[in-house]
Amino acid sequence: MARVVGVHGIGKQTLGEETLRQQWLPTLNDGLTRAGSAARLVEPDMEIGFYGDLFRPEGEFLAVGNPPYTTADVAEGLERDLLLAWWKAAADSDPGVVPPGADTLVSTPRSVQAALRALSGSRFFAGVALRAMVFDLKQVSRYLTDPDLRARALARVVERIGDDTRVVVAHSLGSVVAYEALCARPGHRVRALVTIGSPLGIENLILPRLQPAPLGLGGQLRGLWPGGDGLVWTNLADAGDVVALVKDLRPAFGDRVRCAVVHNGAQAHDATAYLTDKLCGQAIADGLA
Known part of the structure; x- marks a missing residue:
């Protein structure tokens, strides 16, 4: 070994x-x-x-890459909570990220959209597509659940x-x-x-x-x-x-x-x-x- x-x-x-x-x-x-x-x-x-x-999703002809996730695919509970925590942490360390306000820290579809939009402009997630960001969230939640x-x-x-x-x-x-x-x-x-x-x-x-x-x-x-x-x-x-x-x-x-x-x-x-x-x-x- x-x-x-x-x-x-x-x-x-x-x-x-x-x-x-x-x-x-x-x-x-x-x-x-x-x-x-x-x-x-x-x-x-x-x-x-x-x-x-x-x-990794099972391969299908004419389909490549990560699943075409959107903001609607971020599930309530662990995935949304983790996304909002990432947003807050990114804003704390990157002055270019608009920090979440009290209203956007509530787990709602609107807060998910705001979080993904803010993170897409951060240094940490520079160059990471939205679908990949959501896929990463889902890897964490799937392992734990x-x-x-x-x-x-x-x-x-x-x-x-x-x-x-x-x-x-x-x-x-x-x-x-x-x-x-x-x-x-x-x-x-x-x-x-x-x-x-x-x-x-x-x-x-x-x-x-x-x-x-x-x-x-x-x-x-x-x-x-x-x-x-x-x-x-x-x-x-x-x-x-x-x-x-x-x-x-x-x-x-x-x-x-x-x-x-x-x-x-x-x-x-x-x-x-x-x-x-x-x-x-x-x-x-x-x-x-």
Whole structure:
């Protein structure tokens, strides 16, 4: 089994294990270099826990790309609430985004239209088509609400984590999948969990829906620790990363989580930008040591 397992995030449904491994491997090594580590990863050292194809619609002749979603396809509840949270976060970090007012924070069709219009002009979602933005929303909601899809995605990642695996690096929605996979594999020997651009700490939307369910401690939810005492969990978030709404995971998972804010430039949520950061490289080097 590979020493390092990577778990991708949203929007990778048209890629695959080998494509992502070719993308991630050099950036992981760049991060190790920035950290001053002599360790280098080669192809057998890394595998990708790939689940993106579970979200890819079945092919049909004369139909290509993502489903032609519109504002009307954003479902009430989790999808609308998450969209509005993205809007607020984008406005907080990007002066070019008109902030939502009290009336537009109410979950209505009009608020969905306003949110998508505002996000389409943000730095974070620059160049992202509306249909792709809605598709990303639906990937998050489907993972959290579709038991069959969730079980299949988890199984893909769990089977990649073997006795030789020492590091799990997980991006975006993949951090949710990786967290649940480690919880589902008691006795694993992973020494470093590195989450990047993670939505795990969003109290009202993501945290209550985790499996296993978080505990209620002193009126606050607290997620279970995903391993033994030897596991070191490092969480990295860019200040402008809209998906990583909560940068500090300690209130949600305990003070053992090492949290840091990094600077990814214009690509705030990009996995490769996170992976080349010195702090990411150091966390991986520590797990491999």
